[in-house]
Structure formats: C-alpha cells, structure tokens
Amino acid sequence: MATLLEEITAVRQLAEAELNAISSAEGLDRFRVRFLARKGRIAGLFDGLRNAPPEERPALGKALNELRTTVQGLFDRKASGFASEASERPKLDLTLPGRRHPSGTRHPITRTLEEIKSIFLSMGFGIADGPELEDDYHNFGALNFPPDHPARDTQDTFFIDSTALLRTHTSPVQIRVMEQHQPPVRVIMPGKVYRNEAISARSYCLFHQVEGLYVDRGVTFSELKGTLISFIKQFYGSGTRYKFRPTFFPFTEPSADIYISCFICGGKGCRLCKQAGWLEILGCGMVDPNVFRSVGYDAERYTGYAFGMGIERIALLRYGIDDIRLFFENDVRFLNQF
Ligand SMILES: [Zn+2]
8 A cells, every 4th residue: 555655746746747737717626626625635645644653744744735835836826827818818799889980070171272272273283382491582582572571571470590481371382383393384382371470260370371373475364363263163153253452462463352252141241241242362463573583584475373362261251160270279079060
C-alpha cells in the first residue's frame, strides 16, 4: 500500500495534469469539487494523517499544507484566466435596435456658394483660388488703392506686419490670375475675406465673397449687364426686377451697384428691404485701366469687367436669417434647419 507521502505526490501530479487539460468553466468547477472541496481528494488525505505514525505527522502535515496551497494557487490562476476571457468576449444582443448614423447637412454658406458657382460655370467661367494671407500690393496697391487713399479706410483689416495682411476682398486673386495669364481671362474667385469690424448681427470679422473677372478684346458694359442679369434671373427667379445704380470702386470705372426687387414683398416694401422694395446684392464695373497697367496688360488693347458679391448677405436674405453670427457659431440647432 502506498504511503501517505507517495499519495501526496501522486495527487499533486494528477491535479496539475488535470488543471492543464481543463478548457471550460464547467470543467474547472468539476475539478474544484473533486480536489479542493470539503470532501475532495486533498481533504481525504488530511483524514489519512490520523493513521500515520505520530513522529511522521509534522512532516506529512507540512507536505499536505503545501499540496493544498499549490493546487489552490494553480486553480485560482486558471479561474482568473477564464474570467478575463469571458469579459473580453463581446456581448452581442441581437434584440437591440440598430444605431442610426446621423446624416449631416451642408452649411447654408456652402449651399449658396455652390449654387452661384454652378451658374457661372454653366456660363463658361472657370474657378480661381488664391492666398488669404496677402501682401499690401495685391490687396490694395495693384487695385488702384494708393497709400493713404481714403478708400482704404472702408476696408480695415488685420495686419500681420507692415506689409502682410488678411485679404479684405477676393480681388487680389484677380491680380494674381492676370499676372500669370494673358487674356482672354474668364474666372470667378470664391473665398474667405476679413475685415476689422465691430462684431454685430450685421457684420463679422470674416465672410465670403465671390468675384468674377472677364478680360478680352472688346469686352463691353452690355456684356457685363447681360451676364449679371442672366445670373440674377437664374439665382433669384425669372420674374426678379433689377436696377443698376452708379457708384464708386477704386478698381473699376464706370462702377455700379445692382439692386433686385425684394423677393419677400415683390417691391411693395417690407421689413427685409427696410420698406425700400429693393435689395442691394452686387457691385460691378469695367476694370480700371490702371489695374491693367499694374499687371502688365495693354490697356489700349483689352477691356474687361469685374463684379463681386458677399455670400453671407445673400444667404441672410434668402433664408430669412437675422444674425450673421449664426453662420459661425456651429450650433447644430441652427445648422439642422438647412
Ligand atoms: Zn421687401
């Protein structure tokens, strides 16, 4: 008959082998009952201690305690392995409703810009782009704003140093296009512009413009009118009335502001048009020969027209928005409406 010590060794080897082979939580529980429970194999060995000769009992007791500690330790390690595996497994609940991905909307400024772009593209204009950080020459000098000319005061901006500034209009792109290309030139220039304005419901330090430029031999004011009237009819509706009113811009001569009949009241007068019946939407004119000279075009040979409009103003009017700051606050309650 095997001695108790031999049995302890055999139980240890068996327990280790069985624990290694266990692959489920159920198997682990069966092992616990067989080896570690009150009536398990190890407890049974403790019972055998009573029959051992008294002088051997202290050593056997020590060996048994070690066996129990070792097997319990191995068991705990295996059990914690199963527990972490179970928590890593994704819990799939097929009864849960699916997650909806909210779809965004296009910003009202983007929508307005894209509509304007597509109308001019259909009329044969290309699209040109340029830097928002400009030099004084491209933003003012080349556009016939001499230093200290009072027209500069209407376009105060943010100066980075004495010559670098944030552009106040997209007109410097016109200069850059003309510097790089000989006529014919027919492009629109959409983009962000900056002004040092007190921020209010009506003005902001940042807004968007679209400008247009057409230069070739024999371009006339009637072509300017034809193109812009066609734009107005497509964008604001075929029944829209319009008028041209003379004005001053440093870079065009003659120059005009275009007004359209108020699309809310049809010209009778309302809050939107401030009872005037008309809304100013565009500035335009024939390019000043001085501008052609500054880009090296022959002003005797070429003529051209230019125009520009503020996108925020158009979007405010179109969507009946009464505060320009809403465009830049990124409040989804506002943006979701478009
Ligand atoms: Zn009106």
